[in-house]
Amino acid sequence: MAVTVLIPTPLQKLTRDQATVECQAQSIAELLEKLEQDCPGIKGRLCDESGQLRRFVNFYVNNEDIRFLNGLETPLKDGDEVSIIPAIAGG
């Protein structure tokens, strides 16, 4: 179950400057654990002390915000693309 994770610039120091990472996971929650094993420290950047995603972090699975899916329990399948995007201003 390989998914592709797009890593935003502020986190690429933790992914050895890689903009994408391949990962095996069945859900976003599991993905966070797997990323942490590969890139120690990354989970602490994305989640607060209680394990919830920080409020300015957005996760998308194949273009859909996980808050419109199942949040951290959103299931993943082979070939899915996961984007991690900081909140953006504009108009």
Next chain:
Amino acid sequence: MTATLTSTPETAYFTHLKCKECGAEYEPKAIHVCEYCFGPLEVKYDLNRLATAVTRSTIEAGPKSIWRYRAFLPVTSANPIDVGTGMTPLIKAQRLARRLGLKHLYIKNDAVNMPTLSFKDRVVSVALTRARELGFTTVSCASTGNLANSTAAIAAYAGLDCCVFIPADLEAGKVLGTLIYGPVVMAVEGNYDQVNRLCSEVANTHGWGFVNINLRPYYSEGSKTLGYEVIEQLGWQLPDHIVAPLASGSLFTKIYKGFREFVEVGLVADKPVRCSGAQAAGCSPIAQAYAEGRDFVAPVKPNTIAKSIAIGNPADGVYALEIARKTNGAIAAATDEEIVAGIKLLAETEGIFTETAGGTTIAVLKKLVEAGKIDSEEVTVVYITGNGLKTQEAVQNDIGQPLTIEPKLASFERALERSRTLERLDWQPVLV
């Protein structure tokens, strides 16, 4: 790009970027997100030094543009990009005030801001000046229309390459008003939040200066001038109450920041200012959070004619909520029908043709007055941020038609009689 700036020149008063969430500090480069907590970065100034250097007279002696407040903006250039942006009229809206039952109502009219008729010219003038300082040669943005117009126009003036991203379903006037300046325009098949997400990925890889992404800390500071100008135009006083549209929430928070900075450096006497916000009911994540007493903003999928403020995932939503609550303001939403009625009300009472965001703001102003949330004695300032000629689709079926007549006196007299006996909306587009 050469993004190095360890010390700013004597004439610049900004010092560094600071995370609004965790307080981590950064050099003022082209970055917008905290590496530690993903919080937004904000520009910090040496306010003590500012307080000794800037007075009302030094400001009044400055150019008739946002650059009279240059000391409060995050640029180092002696020659910032000045296309006459800012210092738009603050008019006393007596007829609208009487209609609503208010005594001291003012309209800050950025429908006539220069060069592209929206408040975005303020933020883009600052962002592109900073982009040039940081060494960018290509500038870009994700836009609901107004920002695209402004970025393309000011990039043309400054001789910068430009590529803008818009949702594919934008109003024709906003697309044409971008294409005319000759940028590359990417019309993305998706809503604004999807456009933004794409741009965030492009910004990571192409090394462009995205005004609302990697230049966001500088860009958003431009909106403070809407606070400064109102203070100066009210005769160096704060208003009692403001009403402004809420899309990402950035404008709203920066107007407030502008007020506070002028208080802190002693340019204006302190007093409470109530800050109220307006959203379209078809995209009202911040108004919903306000109504439900939540301190987080759940994203929504936009469905409204007010496309310029249709941001379902507002980056500064939580800060806008905090400000509305702590200043005893309110946040409310208006339906599409109320938005059209708001556009017409402002046009018919004050001679100002605003776009859907302005209609939203007027509609919410009316609601707040009717709900007793604005006192008739309060000095109230309403921010009109865009021009109605860009969103003609929104009103074209609600404003009647010309009376078509023959070039004869009798035909005119018949038509005049008819116009006096019919309601405007019953006018027929036929020869009378």
